[in-house]
Structure formats: structure tokens, C-alpha cells
Amino acid sequence: MAVAESIVANDQDTGQSELALRLARTWRQPGGFWGWFCNTHHTDIGIRFMVTAFIFFLLGGMLAAMIRLQLIRPENSLMGPDLYNQVFTMHGSTMIFLFAVPLMFQGFGVYVVPLMCGARNIAFPRLNAFCYYLYVGGALVLWGGFLTNTGPDVGWFAYVPLSGPSYSPGHRADIWSQMITFTEVSALGVAICIATTILRYRAPGMTLNRMPILLWEKLVISMAVIFAMPAVMIASGLLLLDRLVGTHFFNPAEGGDVLLYQHLFWFFGHPEVYIIFLPGAAIISTLVECFSRRRIFGYTPIVVSVVATGFLGFSVWVHHMFATGLPQLSESFFTAASLMIVIPTGTQFFCWVATIWYGRLQLRLPMLWCFGFFFVFLIGGLSGVMLASVPVDLQVHDTYFVVAHFHYVLIGGALFPMFAGIYFWFPKMAGRMPSETLGKWHFWLFFIGFNITFFTLHFLGLRGMTRRIYTYSPDMHWQGLNVLASSGVVFMTAGLLVFLANVFHSMRVGAIAGNNPWGDAGLEWSMSSPPPPYNFLHVPTVSGRDPLWEDPPDQAIVVGLRDDIRETLVTHSLDAEPQHKDEDPGPSIWPFLTALSVSAAFVGSIFTAWAVPIGAVPVIATLIGWLWPRGESPTPLPTGESWLR
Amino acid sequence: MARSEQQIEAGRTPLGLWWSLIAGFAAWTFDLGFSYVLEQHSCSTGHHYLLHVISFVCLAIALTGFGAGLVEFRRFPGTTSEEGGSPFDRAHFQALMGMAFSLSFVVVVIAGSVPRWILSPCD
Numbered sequence: 001m002a003v004a005e006s007i008v009a010n011d012q013d014t015g016q017s018e019l020a021l022r023l024a025r026t027w028r029q030p031g032g033f034w035g036w037f038c039n040t041h042h043t044d045i046g047i048r049f050m051v052t053a054f055i056f057f058l059l060g061g062m063l064a065a066m067i068r069l070q071l072i073r074p075e076n077s078l079m080g081p082d083l084y085n086q087v088f089t090m091h092g093s094t095m096i097f098l099f100a101v102p103l104m105f106q107g108f109g110v111y112v113v114p115l116m117c118g119a120r121n122i123a124f125p126r127l128n129a130f131c132y133y134l135y136v137g138g139a140l141v142l143w144g145g146f147l148t149n150t151g152p153d154v155g156w157f158a159y160v161p162l163s164g165p166s167y168s169p170g171h172r173a174d175i176w177s178q179m180i181t182f183t184e185v186s187a188l189g190v191a192i193c194i195a196t197t198i199l200r201y202r203a204p205g206m207t208l209n210r211m212p213i214l215l216w217e218k219l220v221i222s223m224a225v226i227f228a229m230p231a232v233m234i235a236s237g238l239l240l241l242d243r244l245v246g247t248h249f250f251n252p253a254e255g256g257d258v259l260l261y262q263h264l265f266w267f268f269g270h271p272e273v274y275i276i277f278l279p280g281a282a283i284i285s286t287l288v289e290c291f292s293r294r295r296i297f298g299y300t301p302i303v304v305s306v307v308a309t310g311f312l313g314f315s316v317w318v319h320h321m322f323a324t325g326l327p328q329l330s331e332s333f334f335t336a337a338s339l340m341i342v343i344p345t346g347t348q349f350f351c352w353v354a355t356i357w358y359g360r361l362q363l364r365l366p367m368l369w370c371f372g373f374f375f376v377f378l379i380g381g382l383s384g385v386m387l388a389s390v391p392v393d394l395q396v397h398d399t400y401f402v403v404a405h406f407h408y409v410l411i412g413g414a415l416f417p418m419f420a421g422i423y424f425w426f427p428k429m430a431g432r433m434p435s436e437t438l439g440k441w442h443f444w445l446f447f448i449g450f451n452i453t454f455f456t457l458h459f460l461g462l463r464g465m466t467r468r469i470y471t472y473s474p475d476m477h478w479q480g481l482n483v484l485a486s487s488g489v490v491f492m493t494a495g496l497l498v499f500l501a502n503v504f505h506s507m508r509v510g511a512i513a514g515n516n517p518w519g520d521a522g523l524e525w526s527m528s529s530p531p532p533p534y535n536f537l538h539v540p541t542v543s544g545r546d547p548l549w550e551d552p553p554d555q556a557i558v559v560g561l562r563d564d565i566r567e568t569l570v571t572h573s574l575d576a577e578p579q580h581k582d583e584d585p586g587p588s589i590w591p592f593l594t595a596l597s598v599s600a601a602f603v604g605s606i607f608t609a610w611a612v613p614i615g616a617v618p619v620i621a622t623l624i625g626w627l628w629p630r631g632e633s634p635t636p637l638p639t640g641e642s643w644l645r
Numbered sequence: 646m647a648r649s650e651q652q653i654e655a656g657r658t659p660l661g662l663w664w665s666l667i668a669g670f671a672a673w674t675f676d677l678g679f680s681y682v683l684e685q686h687s688c689s690t691g692h693h694y695l696l697h698v699i700s701f702v703c704l705a706i707a708l709t710g711f712g713a714g715l716v717e718f719r720r721f722p723g724t725t726s727e728e729g730g731s732p733f734d735r736a737h738f739q740a741l742m743g744m745a746f747s748l749s750f751v752v753v754v755i756a757g758s759v760p761r762w763i764l765s766p767c768d
Contacts (some may be wrong), residue, residue, distance in 0.1 A: 304745040329760060333760070544728065546658045574656055
């Protein structure tokens with residue numbers, strides 16, 4: 001801390017409001033129509049990610065309701081098999097690629113991480129904005145295809161040979177493949193931004209061992225994204241080459257390998273589960289600490305568990321392929337790994353319970369959703385342990401038991417923490433408190449509806465109802481359970497409507513939130529709500545793991561950053577010692593234009609391979625515009641320590 | 646001042662500490678990777694012991710990680726803590742993590758080795 005202490009000073013600045021005005025002017029984002037596309041500030045982009053992903057969650061939910069409506073009675077003619085195939089493919093693809101990861105990892109991460117680090121913006125803000133537009137491009141391609149009767153119909157994992165050129169003519173599978181490229185490039189870019197922010201933009205004093213659990217989890221997820229996403233991009237890229245160029249990567253007749261696709265897909269697919277779950281766990285850790293009014297129990301075991309989970313998540317992919325005829329011993333390696341992953345997850349669970357047990361619990365609205373998470377995710381985890389066993393897995397493979405399991409895991413691990421997180425950070429984002437009454441209605445309607453629907457699916461699966469069938473015979477006697485499962489959708493829909501009403505109502509007339517309405521310890525609660533464009537008047541320093549609870553009132557602040565240009569402080573990745581200043585590149589239209597040209601090239605490549613070389617021209621042109629040197633900075637950064645006061 | 650302490654103070658991570666942090670992960674990656682790849686070879690040549698050798702070697706790798714973490718941990722003065730703000734406190738925390746990772750993956754490698762005693766690679 002020697003260097004840190006040498007560059008900080010007690011807050012003796014008497015011209016706070018003048019400084020705030022100057023900073024607001026410097027960090028202001030442009031307004032108007034074009035200004036919207038030029039915005040690169042992390043709070044705005046984070047909220048855009050969240051809102052967009054939530055819209056796709058609602059669309060995916062509507063598709064789920066259509067599925068339940070179709071299955072409510074035997075031999076229902078509401079949808080034919082072709083449309084049904086599209087609907088369940090779109091539901092899965094939307095929920096995984098357009099909702100879960102973009103909202104839980106990208107949205108929350110982009111919004112919260114820089115605030116928690118004590119930074120004025122995210123690292124690489126233009127790359128971050130580019131990723132948002134690319135994600136929107138992928139989403140529009142997928143939904144545009146569906147609305148023009150070209151929606152993919154090969155399941156959310158698009159197994160070959162079904163998705164290959166022989167069995168899926170037309171462009172349905174191509175659209176799915178390119179949507180993968182769009183969304184995964186977007187996630188990859190955001191992962192780089194978030195990881196860099198955590199490693200290099202932390203406030204002085206926030207050493208590796210003082211990082212909030214949420215930052216640890218975001219760092220691990222970012223690394224998982226960086227290693228997992230390329231696998232699925234390779235899988236979808238090779239599939240596209242097989243379909244459009246006539247290669248034979250997945251064609252056994254020409255020396256290709258069908259199982260190669262499954263290996264590539266699931267090498268991404270299972271870490272993806274943790275990429276979705278760990279952001280939820282991060283939210284739970286933050287909320288449990290806040291509402292238990294005590295420090296998190298077992299900080300180090302939780303960090304160890306999170307890192308171990310991120311790593312173990314990469315080695316259990318074969319448990320999705322137990323029915324492919326692999327040797328028994330090979331399967332047993334992955335069974336062992338799948339069972340072992342229970343240990344770090346269980347460790348986190350016990351630490352949360354211990355925190356609540358030894359704390360002074362305040363059962364506020366966000367905490368209600370945490371308890372919902374405990375209940376739902378525990379059931380999903382237990383059925384997951386059952387499925388890790390090869391004999392059980394083979395018995396219930398591709399049945400509704402598996403559907404019930406992964407909905408308990410994904411909705412339990414992502415959706416419940418997501419609502420907890422939205423209610424928790426809503427005051428920071430909107431400046432107003434959400435309604436507790438409406439929030440409780442939302443919780444109970446959704447919780448009851450969810451369990452009615454998905455607990456019932458376990459029994460349907462055990463009775464032999466398989467996934468992806470568009471109808472069934474009355475002789476199977478599945479109607480009663482299907483009616484029950486479908487009835488839960490009514491409660492969930494009602495709950496979501498109450499949530500939307502709560503958001504719109506609270507944004508208009510909710511109680512003014514103030515800086516820190518929940519009394520949390522994180523740095524993000526030290527500034528006004530919503531945060532000003534520069535986030536922190538002075539870049540803070542910290543002297544403990546829970547800054548707002550532990551730091552003294554006269555906690556030192558960083559001085560020396562200029563207020564007439566967008567300066568940020570770069571610190572050491574391990575010890576958060578200040579190293580140098582960096583200049584935020586500011587708003588720009590180029591990320592949007594680059595995303596637009598990349599999208600055009602991607603979409604064109606669905607129809608002709610020539611779109612790649614032709615589409616590369618505008619991509620290169622916009623990249624040149626983006627990366628064009630801005631010339632010498634009008635006020636070059638001082639070298640050495642002359643900028644310290 | 647010892648070399649590793651100088652490295653820590655300069656904001657770097659000494660080799661021993663690095664090894665304790667990655668040994669467990671490396672051991673288990675090798676165990677899973679080599680066992681999966683060599684299973685068919687082990688069956689076709691009848692060298693079933695090969696899979697056990699892999700387990701033992703990887704177990705040893707993970708244990709060396711624990712040992713390295715312990716050695717580093719003992720270097721620090723008693724005044725360091727898990728949550729202090731100095732580079733030594735950070736290294737103290739890293740050493741704890743390294744030991745925990747190594748021990749965790751010892752358990753994982755052992756769990757993965759059990760089926761090799763029960764199932765044949767030719768099944």
C-alpha cells in the first residue's frame with residue numbers, strides 16, 4: 001500500500017459541486033438520436049443489455065406458453081410438427097443465448113462491475129458497446145428468421161446429422177449457426193472488458209484478497225467464457241462450412257465425425273451452465289451478506305469453490321453424451337467429475353446458510369427471491385446428482401425428467417437470483433425503490449406457478465414422456481399431468497405482469513432511494529442513485545473487504561486525475577497499487593457502424609460464401625475509422641509520479 | 646530478505662506460489678485427459694496398469710502443489726492476514742488458496758481413480 005498511500009489524500013476538497021459539474025461535463029454522453037448510438041458508458045450499455053435480454057425473455061416465455069398450450073391435451077392440433085419444432089428450438093435458443101447469458105453475465109456485469117471496482121467506466125468501453133450491438137444483431141437475425149417462417153427447427157443444440165445439409169435443407173440451421181457466432185462473439189468481447197476491469201481498474205487497496213465475492217465470480221465467469229465460447233463458435237462455424245461450402249467435418253461417409261460436433265458443443269455447453277449459474281451465485285453472495293448484516297461467512301472457501309467450479313465445469317461435458325455409446329470407463333471419469341462438482345457448490349450453499357444463521361436477517365424483497373433460489377436450485381441440484389449416474393441417466397434420457405431438472409437448475413440458478421438482483425439494484429439504476437407489496441405478489445405467483453409446472457414434469461418424464469414430441473396419444477395417460485403443468489404457466493404469467501407493473505409504477509412514483517437504501521457494503525452504493533456519468537467524484541480507496549461498513553469516514557481518496565479529460569486510474573492486478581492513468585476513449589459512432597457491417601457480413605454469409613470477402617470491406621473500413629489514431633492527446637499524460645498530489 | 650519475499654513485495658508471485666495455485670488443476674487435467682485418451686490403448690495392449698500409473702502420478706503432482714503452498718505459507722511472518730492490504734497478506738491468501746486447490750483436486754483425482762479398480766477399460 002506504500003504507493004497507494006502516497007497518492008491519496010483526505011477529502012479536503014471544498015469545491016465538490018464545481019468539481020462535479022466539471023466532471024459531468026467531461027463525462028457527459030451525447031444526446032439525441034445519433035447520440036444514443038454513440039453512447040459507450042457502462043451504466044447505459046449495461047441497462048440496454050438487461051432490458052433487451054428481458055424483452056427476449058418475455059418472447060421466449062411466450063413460446064414456452066405455446067408449448068404448454070399445445071401439450072395440454074392429446075392429439076392437439078394447435079400446432080403442427082413443423083411449427084412445434086421451430087417453437088421449441090426458438091424457446092431454447094432464445095432463453096440460453098439471448099436471455100440468460102446476456103442478462104446475467106453481460107447486463108449485470110457491465111453495470112455493476114465498474115461500480116464495485118471503484119472505476120469511472122468499464123475497460124474498453126467501445127468494445128463493450130460494439131458487443132451490445134452485435135448481440136442485438138444476432139437476436140434480430142434469429143427472430144427475423146422465425147417471423148418469416150425460416151426459424152431454426154433443429155433443437156437448441158442443433159445436433160448433426162439432423163442439422164446437416166442432408167436432413168435440414170434451406171436456411172433454418174444456417175440462421176441458428178450464425179446467431180451463435182453473433183452472440184458468442186458478443187459474450188467473448190464483454191468477458192474481455194469485464195476481466196480487464198476487474199484486474200486493472202480496482203480501487204487502490206482492493207487487493208486480490210479483498211475483492212468482493214461478486215467480482216471473483218465475474219472474473220471466473222469471464223475466463224470461462226473466454227475458453228468455452230470458441231468451442232461452440234468452432235462447432236457452428238464448421239457446421240456452416242458443411243452446409244454452405246460442402247466440407248465434410250461432420251459427415252462420416254467422407255471421414256467426418258458426428259460425435260465431434262457433440263464434443264465441441266458440450267465442451268461449451270456445460271461450462272455454459274456455470275456461466276449462467278455463477279452470476280446468480282454472485283448475486284446471492286452479495287445479497288445474503290447485505291441482508292444478514294454481517295460479513296460473508298467463509299470468504300476464502302467461497303472463492304476457492306467459485307474458481308474450482310469454473311474449472312471443473314470444463315470437464316463434465318461428456319455427461320451430456322452418456323447415451324452415445326462411449327466406453328464405460330470413460331463415462332465413469334465424467335460421472336466422478338460430475339459428482340465432485342457438488343462439493344464446491346455445496347460449500348457455497350453452506351457458507352450462505354452460515355452467514356444467515358450467524359447474522360441478523362432482514363427479510364426484505366430481494367432476500368425473498370434468495371430463499372426461492374435456495375429451494376428451487378437445491379431440487380435441481382439433487383436431480384442433477386441423480387442424472388450424473390450413468391444408469392439413471394440412460395433410463396430418463398431425453399425425457400421430461402431432464403427438462404424438469406434443467407429448468408430447476410437454470411431458472412433456480414439464474415431467474416430467481418436475477419429477480420433478486422433486479423430488485424436489489426433497481427434503486428441504484430432508477431433512483432427509486434421498488435414496491436415491496438407488488439414484489440411479494442410477483443414472488444409468490446411465480447414461485448407457485450414455477451413449481452406447479454416443473455415439478456410435475458419430473459413425473460411426466462418418469463412415465464416416459466419424451467422431449468420434443470409435438471403431441472401424444474390419449475392411451476399414454478399423460479393428459480392429467482400435462483394439464484397440471486400447463487396451469488402453472490398462468491401463475492407465472494400473472495407474476496411477470498405484476499413485475500412489469502411494479503417496474504413501471506416504481507419508476508414513476510416509487511419512494512426516492514437515496515445513495516444506499518439497503519445499507520450494503522459495496523462501493524456502488526457510495527454515490528447517488530442513479531450514478532452520475534463519472535460514477536465517483538473521487539476514485540475511492542478501500543481498507544477492507546466491506547468498504548462502506550469498515551472504512552473510516554475519512555477514508556483516503558485518489559487525487560490527481562484530471563477533470564477536463566476522461567481519465568481513469570489503472571492499478572496492479574494483484575495488489576491494486578496505482579500504476580498509471582489511462583484515457584477513456586469516449587463516445588463514438590464507430591462501434592455501432594462496425595457492428596452493423598459485421599452483422600451484414602454474417603447475415604450475407606448465410607446465403608453466399610461471397611459475402612465474407614465482400615462483407616470484409618465495410619468491416620475493415622469501419623475498423624479503420626474506429627482505430628484511427630486520434631493524434632497526440634491535447635494534454636498528454638504526465639509521466640512518473642508528477643500527477644500525484 | 647529472501648528472493649521470494651522480494652518478488653512478493655514487488656507485486657509478483659513466486660514460482661512456488663504459482664505451482665501451488667496451478668498444480669491441482671494441472672494434475673486433474675492430465676489425469677482426465679491422459680486417461681480418456683489412453684483408455685483404448687490400455688485395453689488393446691492389455692496394459693491396464695497404465696491407467697493406475699496415471700492416477701498415482703497425478704496424485705503426486707497435486708500433493709506437490711499442496712507442499713509448495715505450505716512451504717510458501719510458512720515463510721510469511723505471523724502478522725500477515727487473509728484480508729490485509731499488503732502484498733504479503735495477498736500472498737498469504739494465495740498460499741491458502743493454493744493449498745485448498747491442491748487438496749480439492751487430490752480428492753477429485755482419487756474419485757476419478759476408483760472406477761479404474763472396478764471397471765475394465767475394455768467394457
